[in-house]
Amino acid sequence: MPIFEFKDIAFEEEKDKVRLIFLRIFYTYIGKDELREIGNFRISEHSVEFPDTKENYAAKKFNALLLKSFSNLTNSITKKKTVYIHQNSGIPLIGNSYIGLIDRNTSIIELRIITGCNLDCIYCSVDQNVRPVDFVVEKDYLVSEFKKLVKHKGINDIEAHIGTQGEPLFYEPLAELIHDLSQIEEVGMISVDTNGTILTKTKVDELVNSGLKRFNFSINAVDAKLAEEIAGCRYNIQHILDILHYIASKKVKLIITPVWIPGINDKEIPKLIELSKELKCDIGIQNFLEYEFGKNPAKEMQWEEFIEKMKKLEKDHNLKLLFDFKKDFNIRATKPLPKPFQKGDIIKARIVCPGRLKAETLAVADDRNISVHGYGGEFGKTVKLKITREKHNIFYGILIN
Ligand code: SF4
Missing domain, CATH: 3.90.930 (Outer Surface Protein A; domain 3)
Incomplete structure (x- = not known):
């Protein structure tokens, strides 16, 4: 039967x-x-x-x-149509910036496992409102493709960095994924980005027991009203603080990662520095940057001005705030991943599914996916593309006749 x-x-x-x-x-x-x-x-x-x-x-x-x-398929949190990428989907995991694997030729491999977020932050660099489609990847597919990249690098102490255009904690098999990654000999660090809102103490324990080594925790204000204004929706700062204290009590690294949005959370930055001292964790303050497809509620600070301000805060709070990322996070250059195409190449590719942005589709060729703007036809068709942008095996193309 x-x-x-x-x-x-x-x-x-x-x-x-x-x-x-x-x-x-x-x-x-x-x-x-x-x-x-x-x-x-x-x-x-x-x-x-x-x-x-x-x-x-x-x-x-x-x-x-x-x-x-x-x-x-629909994402019940964001109510958006969702593309499931799996072993038999015919969609390679390398080629775009929002789903799959990103290898920037360093000892860090980024795993983009899911898209979509429960917050609507006023500064979000990947404004979810202009992205009508979500994605999720099969765990085993990710792990097997990740292993291929690890072998290609041929080094130890690789960092598996789980981050997304959204909240990775919505990925149901996250603990299993972390466990599988922790079994790979060459992996020395597994980190996850989170906004912390759906983290519970039980979940923290589960992730740590599975092999998670660091939480990169975004928090942009401690003032309840401002924190909620920045999140763009209901936001329980007390829960966030409780979870942060719980993580700090565990055998796992914690770094809080506020974004300094000029004119919006200036007064919160010193408070967050003091919070990091209380938690005995690192703080990685990020300079707010404007993005074409992001929300831009403020003008970005010039880099020199940001560095000056950080140096002053370092003195005022007697705490290291400026990092040499390569040295402090053990990031090393690795053998470049071959690129099947270069900017300007004309290639044939198959259109497989919608992309994240409106009027964007994903095409596939030579074990890579390519973001194509302006295609209005059917999926499954083979088209001619010109590669218009390429960096770190992230490809963009336009249709040509
Ligand atoms: S938590 Fe991150 S992904 Fe989600 S809305 Fe805020 S900035 Fe965007």
Whole structure:
């Protein structure tokens, strides 16, 4: 009797459809009439059973339904259409800045595991409101591609840096991912960026026990009203402070990473420095920068001015605030990852899915994905592209006839 079981999918019966909850925060539907076309069916929490249907037939039909339903996957937090990238999706993990793996030819490999955020920060460099599509990557696919990059580098003490255009804590298999990364001999540091809002003490323990070595924790104000104004939505500063104190009591590194937004949180910076002293953790103050597709509530400070101000704060608070990132974070240059294309190349690529920005699609060629603007046609088509920008194996292209 064919039974299809899925650890990552929960099934819930509704009136005339079945809701599929994937990795806790994503959902899609299959119509009951579509399931009935395969045969009588029974739904359990993590399985679907077709007691009267032949195995091969049921498998073929059910897989097709599953595939179709996943093309309508939605993120329940952001309410956005979501693309699931997995081993069989035909989408390579290298090529763009928001999902997959980024190798900037150093000892850090960035893992962009999920997009989407629960906050709406007024300074967000990746303004979620102009990004109508979310992405999530299969954990095993990430790990196997990550291992290939590790082998290519041929060094030890690699940092696996889990960061996203959003909040990585929404990634359901985060602890499993950290565990798998911790089993790779060449990995010496595993860090995760977080806004801390959905962290609990239990989650902190789970991540630390899985092998997490550092939290990079964003906090931009300690004043409750201002913290909420900056977050752009309800924000419980007391929870954030409680969690920070809990992390500080654990055997894991903690760095708080406020963004200094001129004219907005100037008075909070000294308070955050004192907070870092209280927590006995590092503080990495970041200079707010303006971005084309980000929110820009202030003018960015010139670099020289920022450095001057930081030097003064160092004196006032008797604390190191300026870091030599290479030295202080053990970042080393590594063998460059080969680039299949250069700026100006004309290539053939297959359009596979929407991109994150409006009017953006992702195309695939030579084990890389390429962000293409202005394509209005169907997915699956092969097109001619001109590579317009390339850096660190992140590619942009335009269509040519
Ligand atoms: S927490 Fe980060 S990703 Fe989320 S809205 Fe704020 S700045 Fe943007």
